[in-house]
Amino acid sequence: MNELSIDKLKSRFQEKIDNDIKIEPNDWMPDDYRQTLIRQISQHAHSEIVGMLPEGNWITRAPNLRRKAVLLAKVQDEAGHGLYLYSAAETLGADREETIDDLHTGKAKYSSIFNYPTLTWADMGAIGWLVDGAAIMNQVPLCRCSYGPYARAMVRVCKEESFHQRQGFEIMSTLANGSPEQKAMAQDALNRFWWPALMMFGPNDAESKHTEQSMRWKIKRNTNDELRQQFIDVTVPQAAMIGLTIPDKDMQFNEDTGNYIHGPINWDEFWEVVKGNGPCNKDRIDVRRRAKENGEWVREAANAYAEKRARRKSA
Amino acid sequence: MSSLFEYTLRLGDDSLILGHRLSEWCGHGPVLEEDIAMTNIALDLVGQATSLLNYAGEVEGKERDGDSLAFLRFDREYKNLLLVEQPNGDFAITMVRQFLFDAYRKPLFERMQNSKDTMLASIAEKSLKETRYHLKHSSEWVIRMGDGTEESNRRAQEAVNTLWRYTSELFIIDELESKMADQGISPNLMEIEDDWKKTVDAVFKEATLTIPKNNWKQSGGRNGMHSEHLGYILTELQYMQRAYPNMKW
Amino acid sequence: MSKKEWPLWEVFIRSKAGLNHKHVGSLRAADAKMAVVNARDVYTRRSEGISIWVVESKDVYASDPSDADSLFEPADSKIYRHPTFYDVPDGISHM
Numbered sequence A: 001m002n003e004l005s006i007d008k009l010k011s012r013f014q015e016k017i018d019n020d021i022k023i024e025p026n027d028w029m030p031d032d033y034r035q036t037l038i039r040q041i042s043q044h045a046h047s048e049i050v051g052m053l054p055e056g057n058w059i060t061r062a063p064n065l066r067r068k069a070v071l072l073a074k075v076q077d078e079a080g081h082g083l084y085l086y087s088a089a090e091t092l093g094a095d096r097e098e099t100i101d102d103l104h105t106g107k108a109k110y111s112s113i114f115n116y117p118t119l120t121w122a123d124m125g126a127i128g129w130l131v132d133g134a135a136i137m138n139q140v141p142l143c144r145c146s147y148g149p150y151a152r153a154m155v156r157v158c159k160e161e162s163f164h165q166r167q168g169f170e171i172m173s174t175l176a177n178g179s180p181e182q183k184a185m186a187q188d189a190l191n192r193f194w195w196p197a198l199m200m201f202g203p204n205d206a207e208s209k210h211t212e213q214s215m216r217w218k219i220k221r222n223t224n225d226e227l228r229q230q231f232i233d234v235t236v237p238q239a240a241m242i243g244l245t246i247p248d249k250d251m252q253f254n255e256d257t258g259n260y261i262h263g264p265i266n267w268d269e270f271w272e273v274v275k276g277n278g279p280c281n282k283d284r285i286d287v288r289r290r291a292k293e294n295g296e297w298v299r300e301a302a303n304a305y306a307e308k309r310a311r312r313k314s315a
Numbered sequence B: 001m002s003s004l005f006e007y008t009l010r011l012g013d014d015s016l017i018l019g020h021r022l023s024e025w026c027g028h029g030p031v032l033e034e035d036i037a038m039t040n041i042a043l044d045l046v047g048q049a050t051s052l053l054n055y056a057g058e059v060e061g062k063e064r065d066g067d068s069l070a071f072l073r074f075d076r077e078y079k080n081l082l083l084v085e086q087p088n089g090d091f092a093i094t095m096v097r098q099f100l101f102d103a104y105r106k107p108l109f110e111r112m113q114n115s116k117d118t119m120l121a122s123i124a125e126k127s128l129k130e131t132r133y134h135l136k137h138s139s140e141w142v143i144r145m146g147d148g149t150e151e152s153n154r155r156a157q158e159a160v161n162t163l164w165r166y167t168s169e170l171f172i173i174d175e176l177e178s179k180m181a182d183q184g185i186s187p188n189l190m191e192i193e194d195d196w197k198k199t200v201d202a203v204f205k206e207a208t209l210t211i212p213k214n215n216w217k218q219s220g221g222r223n224g225m226h227s228e229h230l231g232y233i234l235t236e237l238q239y240m241q242r243a244y245p246n247m248k249w
Numbered sequence C: 001m002s003k004k005e006w007p008l009w010e011v012f013i014r015s016k017a018g019l020n021h022k023h024v025g026s027l028r029a030a031d032a033k034m035a036v037v038n039a040r041d042v043y044t045r046r047s048e049g050i051s052i053w054v055v056e057s058k059d060v061y062a063s064d065p066s067d068a069d070s071l072f073e074p075a076d077s078k079i080y081r082h083p084t085f086y087d088v089p090d091g092i093s094h095m
Helices: A003-018 A031-050 A052-056 A065-090 A096-104 A122-142 A148-176 A180-199 A211-216 A224-241 A267-277 A281-294 A296-314 B003-023 B032-060 B066-071 B091-112 B118-146 B150-166 B175-182 B189-207 B228-243 C032-043 C065-076
Strands: A252-254 A259-261 C008-014 C021-028 C051-056
Touching (some): A031 A052, A031 A065, A052 A065, A052 A281, A122 A148, A122 A224, A148 C021, A180 A224, A224 A259, A281 A296, A296 B118, A296 B150, B003 B091, B032 C021, B091 B189, C032 C051
Antiparallel strands (some): C008 C021
């Protein structure tokens, strides 16, 4: 193919995106669009799967049967969402197994928040309220992203996740209105998860190297700082409503814009956690790797059985 | 203690403890699709435990609900089968345990739909739909493992050898069972055992697995005498309720 | 020993009687039976369906998007396939 026709394909491609026409798997797309999407979708998928672990940690210790069932259902949804997303990545030619291997070797990243430990039951509340809250802020605009399979996966995910944040807030508000120990537990969880939740939106716009191109491709619809601000503005009043304190002594309310302005974020910590130096990075990846290794004979058994049966059928 | 109360506890505790075991798999399954499937089954079991233990509390009439029964009894007061408290081991142990249990639960619930106790009948009706699916799922896996690779066959057979000793407890007709059966509340366990044997024989045949010759049997769970494993399950299960008594969550 | 991945399956769900099966996504399974069981767990956790079809992804033969013009544009000119092409006198209903 000559240069001219690639340029033409590229401009036709961008025209489609500008006109909000979805790109589908077999359509022509620039290679860097494909690669960026694969990276973004698989990071997202990994986050769902690794994200099962901090919450899975409390299923067997949930304080009552209702909470246990809800938590199980929520963690199960996360597995489902990971699967929808790996499927979306597969439509771009990213083999699931290889994608997962990239996670296990540390080549692929996932949301840094899941490298923090869940130390008390209140952390289930904080994760649902803050982490799912932040995730929803990120995901709702992605339902309109330019790549069809990703957009459709996000529609499903957002629909199913609507209960996740609510159940977390319900846990927090129950604790905040409970005994002094419970209230302290809730505040402690908020203290530990607040800053990592803000970091979930990624580095400041000035530092974010992919944002501009991704916005032009409509695979990112808002900047990191916009989403972070949106999240803070809705969450601060919620905390006040249940009598918890946001652990940011520098936070100020800007009367003119109606925004809560947060204090400095510890980006050194963020980058260290991204690099693998968070409190649980190693544990999380070890668990995933072990699950894959221990499951190998199971997957092989199913393959062998399917092959035998196919042979018997044709014999 | 009323017989109906204790009988309902047996049913509820089986679901509770097996649900606990399965939920330990969450995030550790051999493949993502299977993680989702096992969590589904765990969810069904926790749901059954909730209905059954709530009902047991009602029957008892001492203002204990499902939660206080699930979280605040002593180990001897749990009446589940030894089979369901056995550790997960590898995937073969988990699935063979599940299969041996499902193959018993399905005919039990089928017949319990006609129980003279209308509440148990309706719980059985709802749970049966779930249990049919559980049995389908676990049978498929037992067959795949048994008739899969050399390694999977070895692991599945080892699992059968390990767990077989806990199966006779499923069918022990003690005073309580026979009283419940006489009153038309519980089904006849002998009939259920027949069904169970048919299912096990058929699935093992397809899976090329054999029933172990060593027939020494373990029992005790139904009377509150458990293996060492239950204590650890309860330590986790009860942690919050014991550490923070009398609070709402 | 083979270390190959389970094949990919496309999943179609009929959400209620009277509707078509609709593509909802994909998953991995060693064989068709397992694909149906997995589809039930993955795609109908909220009672979204009453019937499931699975097709191995490699068996789906798709039209080539670069042929889209020749495949689909001719139909655009066949406006006589659409009911609004025809004049119906005022006062005629049920048509």
